[in-house]
Every structure is written in structure tokens, then in C-alpha cells.
Amino acid sequence: MITFIRVDSRLIHGQVVQAWLPKIKTDKVLVISSQAAQNTLMAKMMRMALPQGYELEVIAANEALPSLKKDEAKNIFVLVEDLNQLEELAKQGVALEKVNIGNTKYEEGKKEFSAGVYFDENDLAIINNLKKQNIAFSIKALPSSLEVKIDV
Secondary structure: OEEEEEEEOOOOOHHHHHHHHHHOOOOEEEEEOHHHHOOHHHHHHHHHHOOOOOEEEEEOHHHHHHHHHHOOOOOEEEEEOOHHHHHHHHHHOOOOOEEEEEEOOOOOOOEEEEOOEEEOHHHHHHHHHHHOOOOEEEEOOOOOOOOEEOOO
16 A cells, blocks of 8 residues: 655755654655666665665556555655656555655756746646646655645
8 A cells, every 4th residue: 555655856865864754653664766777776776775673665656556556555655756757656546645856857948846846838738737736745855844836
């Protein structure tokens, strides 16, 4: 069962390890990143950054549904690299209800929506399309931060 979904281009890093994991009841961290899934060194670095006691799986978005079904008895923290891969999860039928956006990297053509969160027209279209499926979006860097609903 998915306990939390976060879009964060930094994947496993200090905020996730020090702030979110202690607040969320989870057994497994499922990283959705096509790039990391193809890079064993990157996956090993994430494993080293993750505290003992958490299972880690790093996969591409098109492999997510079978993995989630296989581990549906576990509490799973899903960490997605970007909104394109989140959209792919939705297309596969992964149940998404509430999505936390922690950080999206700046790229040319993207505008800052909030501190550390940048969207372009494609990102906004993805959010709007997913909101039509009753998926709620909010920006919240840390569990103690003010939650900002995304209304675009």
C-alpha cells in the first residue's frame, strides 16, 4: 500500500531521510527514476544514504505497477523523480490520491512556482490532467512546513 508519494528530483537526500521517513510509517522506499534505474552506482549511493531497516527498490515508471502489486502488504513511500514519470504511473493505473511536491529541478523554460519548485507548461498540463482524476497536489518541503495547495 502506498503511504506517501513525493515528487522530488533530488530523490533520496537529507530532507527525505531526516524529516520525512521518521514521520511516515513505511517499510519500503520505491524510487521511480528511469535514469537511476539504469545507473547501478546511483542506486548504490541511494542505498548508502537510506538508513538501515528500509527496503529500497529503484525502478523505471513502467515497472512500478507490478512492484506495487507484489508488495501491496508493505507500507511504501514512493519517490518520483519528475512529473512525467508520475503521469506514467497514473497511466499504468497506480492509485494516486495525494501527491506531495518537494522539489523539481530548474531547467530552461521553467518558472519558479514556489521555493525549489519549477514548472513549465508541460508540468502544469500534467498536474491539471491528474487533478481531473481527483488527485490532489500540494507543495510541502518538510513535514513541519506549511502545505501549499496547487491550484493551476
